[in-house]
Amino acid sequence: MEPPEQETPEDGHSGWDRRRSIWAAVAGVLVLGVVLLLVVGLVNRDVGTSIQDALDEGDRPPAPGLTLPVLLAGDGIGPRGAEVSLEELRGRTVVLNFWASWCEPCEREAPVLDRVARRSRSADDLIVLGVNVQDLRQNALGFAQEYGIRYPSLRDGGDDAYRDYQLTGLPETFVIDPEGRIALRKIGEVTQPEEITTAVDQL
């Protein structure tokens, strides 16, 4: 019942223990820091909120916020360079079309969307709004001129809008209802104006 060695540890031994606990504390702080960074990253990523899942379940998920500069002015959106946010357009149905000048289906789709936009001009409750992404400004402007796009477009040079709307490629088109919720998502080219207008009429 008497372990004498353990009761009187040597001086060197206790120094080692102290140093070891300091190192353990430092390592603990480092590990905690890394875990904290991971948590922050996961929270900012909005894990688990899939737009497509919500639409598949028949819900209308809220449209992610957008505040971007105007690239092509028109239909009351502008002038070029002014910041426009989606919230400003509440009360109107927004047909949000993501495009780039290098995207071939976008070329075929632009005249179709222009027809939707023309129809919307008589009624003020609908707006076709392009979002140019992953593109060079000069090419985007050239594209708009070449295909006679008259509806307005915003521009996102970074990846934020692309990521927020969980795009899988280009083009993609969203119909956003007057309350700012996504009612329809069209992956790929819009070939007929009715693909959009039917959904708009049902809102």
Added chain:
Amino acid sequence: MTGRPGPLIRRALVVAVILLAALPALAAAVTVSEVAREVRCPTCETPLDVSSAPVAQDMKQYIAERIDAGWDKQRIIDGLVDEFGDEVLATPPKSGFDLIAWIVPGLVVVLGLAAIPFLARAWSRRSRAVPEDAPAPSPEEARRLDEELKRLR
């Protein structure tokens, strides 16, 4: 006949002077792939010089046009950042929060180097330590030990 080489030599001299004048421009000229290595393709997340996506081709053309216009490398890269944001850079910028990406690896190396003396001392002490309650060698063991040691000498 003696008057004829004159204009020839003069012409050769003119060509030589023009070539000499062009030398600094040739030395300073950047290539498309040199700039493309510094940025990445926004759709494919790979360095631009190994990307062949449509937007990558547009970007390479953008770079080529600006090299022809006499822009230097940094100005072209700044132009691409203006188009696509900091995310277009192949390496994170050396300022603000992104500085962490540059500091942390160096810090880890420095901490690792600083830990070596401590760890080395601790490990050598542990291997040298003899348990205090180790029994003394028996006469037989002591004899064998001496024998072994003699053989080693």
